[in-house]
Amino acid sequence: MSYKKYPVSIPELSGNEKKYLNDALDTNWISSTGKYVDSFENNFSEYLNINHTITVSNGTVALHLALVALGVQKDDEVIVSNHNGVYGPFAIEYVGAKPIFIESKKDTWNIDPSLIEEKITKKTKAIMIVHIYGYACDMKAIMKIAKKHNLKVIEDAAESHGASIDGMKCGTFGDISIFSFYANKIITSGEGGAVVTNDDELALKCRYYKNLCFKINGPRDFQHSDIGYNYRMSNLHAALLCAQLEKIDYYIDKRNDCFNNFKNYFLSSDLDNFFSFPKPEIDSFNVAWVNVIKLENTNININDLRFELSKVGIDSRNLFYPSHKQLFLKNGSPNESFSISEDLYLKGMYVPSGSNLEKKDILYISKTIEKTFSELKANNDKNS
Numbered sequence: 001m002s003y004k005k006y007p008v009s010i011p012e013l014s015g016n017e018k019k020y021l022n023d024a025l026d027t028n029w030i031s032s033t034g035k036y037v038d039s040f041e042n043n044f045s046e047y048l049n050i051n052h053t054i055t056v057s058n059g060t061v062a063l064h065l066a067l068v069a070l071g072v073q074k075d076d077e078v079i080v081s082n083h084n085g086v087y088g089p090f091a092i093e094y095v096g097a098k099p100i101f102i103e104s105k106k107d108t109w110n111i112d113p114s115l116i117e118e119k120i121t122k123k124t125k126a127i128m129i130v131h132i133y134g135y136a137c138d139m140k141a142i143m144k145i146a147k148k149h150n151l152k153v154i155e156d157a158a159e160s161h162g163a164s165i166d167g168m169k170c171g172t173f174g175d176i177s178i179f180s181f182y183a184n185k186i187i188t189s190g191e192g193g194a195v196v197t198n199d200d201e202l203a204l205k206c207r208y209y210k211n212l213c214f215k216i217n218g219p220r221d222f223q224h225s226d227i228g229y230n231y232r233m234s235n236l237h238a239a240l241l242c243a244q245l246e247k248i249d250y251y252i253d254k255r256n257d258c259f260n261n262f263k264n265y266f267l268s269s270d271l272d273n274f275f276s277f278p279k280p281e282i283d284s285f286n287v288a289w290v291n292v293i294k295l296e297n298t299n300i301n302i303n304d305l306r307f308e309l310s311k312v313g314i315d316s317r318n319l320f321y322p323s324h325k326q327l328f329l330k331n332g333s334p335n336e337s338f339s340i341s342e343d344l345y346l347k348g349m350y351v352p353s354g355s356n357l358e359k360k361d362i363l364y365i366s367k368t369i370e371k372t373f374s375e376l377k378a379n380n381d382k383n384s
């Protein structure tokens with residue numbers, strides 16, 4: 001029997017992508033200057049309601065650049081969400097600082113602000129939060145703590161394009177924020193990223209360091225006073241992003257509709273107490289970057305469920321691995337207990353997601369998960 005294959009993500013390029021890309025090619029503007037870079041930076045700033053967007057080559061370097069611009073350096077400490085991809089912790093290590101991990105809230109899966117203050121020391125320079133899976137963090141509480149302790153805030157909004165709290169977009173609360181435009185993101189250029197900020201000086205530093213520390217307004221004399229990076233985005237990538245940004249509301253609506261159908265399927269099922277989903281923060285508007293689901297009240301192994309799904313063509317991924325256990329950490333804390341992030345990793349997954357999934361596709365995926373789970377559960381119950 002052959003099955004339709006459902007990869008975890010397929011980008012949707014259904015607008016002016018080809019037109020703008022061909023224009024960039026036809027006019028020979030293929031490098032990091034050009035009208036699409038300028039347009040995207042202006043239009044994204046306008047979309048977010050922020051002063052500066054600085055395009056870069058991906059979200060990981062955007063995090064590094066943000067830390068460099070803030071002057072975070074060796075032996076500083078940066079408070080960071082423990083339920084996180086490797087990107088933020090890597091960037092903190094790039095500058096020689098130490099990541100100090102904070103557990104998530106059980107219901108929202110996002111960083112728990114009530115646990116931050118006890119981890120602040122004289123070495124703490126910044127708080128780096130992640131709006132995980134498109135769900136906005138409790139930014140009011142986080143900004144209050146940062147202000148009290150005079151700390152900088154970096155928002156990792158890689159997964160949360162368009163999410164907001166009280167109408168203010170994620171990425172505009174902190175001192176400096178980042179976005180990723182990787183192929184699975186809500187708007188994409190295949191690879192790409194941006195740093196955004198309201199601070200003129202931080203923006204200038206980002207422009208300086210991302211362009212190998214060439215003098216911003218000085219002569220091109222090949223004399224460099226600082227060590228810089230080539231983190232530039234090309235006009236070709238920006239051409240794709242200009243087209244994507246024109247349709248961002250459509251992409252968000254489609255993803256949110258899809259996730260609502262997915263979630264409601266399980267919440268109205270007889271098995272509803274075996275599944276859970278992240279709870280939104282008060283006054284937040286969230287964007288369903290991926291269709292996430294977590295098992296509850298069962299010892300069924302999420303990887304057994306994922307394996308069975310893969311056999312019928314449904315791709316999936318585990319949720320993020322708890323950061324404090326990552327082996328690359330020089331000063332990790334593998335013995336510290338982070339039971340919520342560990343549970344998210346052991347019981348959570350995301351399944352095929354994206355604006356091009358139709359209602360019938362998500363219904364098929366939901367039904368298959370429910371059926372496969374029931375079979376594994378029956379088998380488990382029989383053997384226990």
Ligand SMILES: Cc1ncc(COP(=O)(O)O)c(C=O)c1O
Nearest residue numbers: 058059060085087158180181182
């Ligand atoms: C939360 C988060 N931060 C940062 C990144 C890094 O972005 P990139 O893949 O563009 O380097 C990603 C993902 O890709 C992410 O999910």
